[in-house]
Amino acid sequence: MDEGVFNFDGDYGESYEALARQVIPGYRTFFPMFAALVEPDLPPGARVLVIGAGTGIELVTLKQVRPDLEVHGVDPSEQMLEIARRRVAEAGVEVSDGVTFQLGYAADVATTPLFDAATLINVLHFVPDDGSKAALLGDIAQRMKPGGVFVFFDLHGGGDPEEHERYLSAWRRYWTIRGMTGAEKRRFGARIREGIHFAPASRVVELARRVGLVEPRRFYTSLLYGGWTFRRQGGNNTLDSEATTGSDER
Numbered sequence: 001m002d003e004g005v006f007n008f009d010g011d012y013g014e015s016y017e018a019l020a021r022q023v024i025p026g027y028r029t030f031f032p033m034f035a036a037l038v039e040p041d042l043p044p045g046a047r048v049l050v051i052g053a054g055t056g057i058e059l060v061t062l063k064q065v066r067p068d069l070e071v072h073g074v075d076p077s078e079q080m081l082e083i084a085r086r087r088v089a090e091a092g093v094e095v096s097d098g099v100t101f102q103l104g105y106a107a108d109v110a111t112t113p114l115f116d117a118a119t120l121i122n123v124l125h126f127v128p129d130d131g132s133k134a135a136l137l138g139d140i141a142q143r144m145k146p147g148g149v150f151v152f153f154d155l156h157g158g159g160d161p162e163e164h165e166r167y168l169s170a171w172r173r174y175w176t177i178r179g180m181t182g183a184e185k186r187r188f189g190a191r192i193r194e195g196i197h198f199a200p201a202s203r204v205v206e207l208a209r210r211v212g213l214v215e216p217r218r219f220y221t222s223l224l225y226g227g228w229t230f231r232r233q234g235g236n237n238t239l240d241s242e243a244t245t246g247s248d249e250r
């Protein structure tokens with residue numbers, strides 16, 4: 001993450017959720033939608049790992065849908081984690097009971113016991129595709145039970161330049177429609193240019209496969225954003241060992 005551009009411990013973090021609601025098409029509906037989709041995959045008392053927990057929207061949504069879940073929110077930003085803690089506490093005991101927090105990255109999370117499911121929402125685009133995207137996906141995969149569901153939502157792009165430009169310019173017009181001023185659009189546009197590491201969806205699917213996150217299913221698209229589920233590969237670990245020892249991405 002380039003903290004100079006998207007500083008979640010500074011003013012960007014403070015205003016993050018209001019901005020997300022304004023600029024990410026479908027932001028508010030995405031969370032209950034993914035919860036509805038994956039609920040049948042979560043056994044009673046399932047443990048869910050939420051990487052990049054931000055302001056806690058995944059934590060609260062999952063617990064409201066399924067109070068029996070144990071949800072572990074991880075984030076490297078103290079400010080975001082503090083906002084998440086507050087939001088979870090304010091949501092009442094049914095939500096807060098069974099939610100834990102950790103300041104740090106996926107690699108800092110204990111590797112046992114394994115999680116039944118994991119999420120990575122609005123995070124991977126901050127990570128460069130120099131081995132770091134693959135490493136983050138691998139760190140998550142290593143902490144999941146075989147067969148577990150992985151929910152992924154991110155900005156994609158850069159494969160077909162014409163298509164990328166078409167959606168990017170539509171996205172800029174969307175910001176206008178959603179009420180951003182000219183100065184706000186220039187500032188946010190500069191942040192996107194400087195701080196977002198776009199990768200085509202096909203690239204991310206391939207990186208995920210290499211670390212053992214398979215069966216990609218795209219369930220959501222809004223301009224440059226895409227929502228996917230994957231399944232943690234079980235049984236045969238050939239792909240896992242390729243990813244951790246032989247891959248050029250590590």
Ligand SMILES: C[S@@+](CC[C@H](N)C(=O)[O-])C[C@H]1O[C@@H](n2cnc3c(N)ncnc32)[C@H](O)[C@@H]1O
Pocket residue numbers: 001008020051052053054055056057058074075076077080104105106121122123126127136
């Ligand atoms: C755009 S917010 C998304 C928050 C939440 N998932 C949502 O969709 O509203 C990105 C969050 O990811 C965190 N983050 C940035 N880089 C990260 C990384 N490499 N691993 C885990 N979290 C990261 C930031 O601190 C921030 O809280």
